[in-house]
C-alpha cells in the first residue's frame with residue numbers, strides 16, 4: 001500500500017513534467033514553422049478559417065465592442081443635400097473610370113460633394129431597424145469613419161471635416177488650408193494638395209474585431225476598397241476625376257485627423273478633383 005502511494009507520488013509530478021515538455025515542444029515546433037514567414041504570410045495563415053466551419057474560431061480573443069458611431073458633439077455641422085443626382089449608367093461609369101492625378105483649379109459644388117460623401121458612406125436602407133450603408137460591410141458592422149479635407153468646394157470653407165452618418169452632415173474639426181500637410185503626409189504626392197476634396201477612410205478596428213477577431217482585419221481592408229470604388233464611380237458620373245491613395249505616412253495622416261493610429265487609423269485616402 002505504502003509502495004503504491006510512493007509510486008503515485010513520483011509518477012504524478014513526472015507526468016506533469018512530461019506534459020509540460022510536450023506542450024513546450026509543440027509550441028517550439030509551431031514557432032519554428034512560423035519563423036520563416038514574413039509578417040504578411042503569418043497574418044494570412046493566422047487569420048485563415050481552419051476548414052471546420054465558422055464555429056472553429058481561429059481568433060478566440062476578442063476586444064469589447066466600441067460605440068457604433070463617432071460624433072464630434074461640439075463641432076459646427078454643415079448638413080449635406082440628400083442624394084438626388086441621376087448620372088451615368090453604372091456600365092458607362094465603370095468603362096470610363098481611370099485614376100486621375102491632374103486637377104483643374106475650378107471648384108466643385110455643394111451638391112457634388114454631398115453626392116460623393118453619400119456614395120462613400122451614406123445610409124441607404126435598414127434591416128431589423130439597423131441602418132445599412134452605400135458600401136457593404138462584413139456582418140453589417142460598419143467599422144469605418146469618413147473624414148474630408150475640403151480644399152476647393154463651393155459653400156464649404158477649407159478645412160478638415162468628419163462625416164456624421166446619422167445626420168448626413170459634415171462636422172467641422174478645423175478650418176484652414178491643409179493642402180501642404182496632406183501632400184507631405186501622402187508621400188509628397190502633389191495631387192493630394194490640388195484635389196478639391198480628399199477623403200480619408202479610417203477604421204475603428206474593434207467594431208469588426210469584437211465579432212470576427214483577427215480575421216476581421218481582412219474584412220476591414222476589403223471594405224475600404226468598396227468605399228473607394230464607390231467614390232471612383234460617383235466621381236466619374238459627376239464628371240470629376242479621382243485617385244485612390246494607399247501610399248502615405250500613417251503617423252502624419254493620423255495626426256492630421258487626430259487619430260491614435262491604433263484603435264482608429266486611416267487606411268485609405270481618395271482624392272477627387274475637377275478635370
Ligand SMILES: Cc1cc2nc3c(=O)[nH]c(=O)nc-3n(C[C@H](O)[C@H](O)[C@H](O)COP(=O)(O)O)c2cc1C
Nearest residue numbers: 097098099100101187189225243244245246247248
Ligand atoms: C490599394 C491601392 C492603392 C493605390 N495607391 C496609389 C497611390 O498611393 N498613388 C497613386 O498615384 N495611385 C495609387 N493607386 C492607383 C493605381 O496606381 C491605379 O489604380 C492603377 O495604376 C491602375 O490604373 P487605373 O486606376 O487608371 O485603372 C492605388 C490603387 C489601389 C487600388
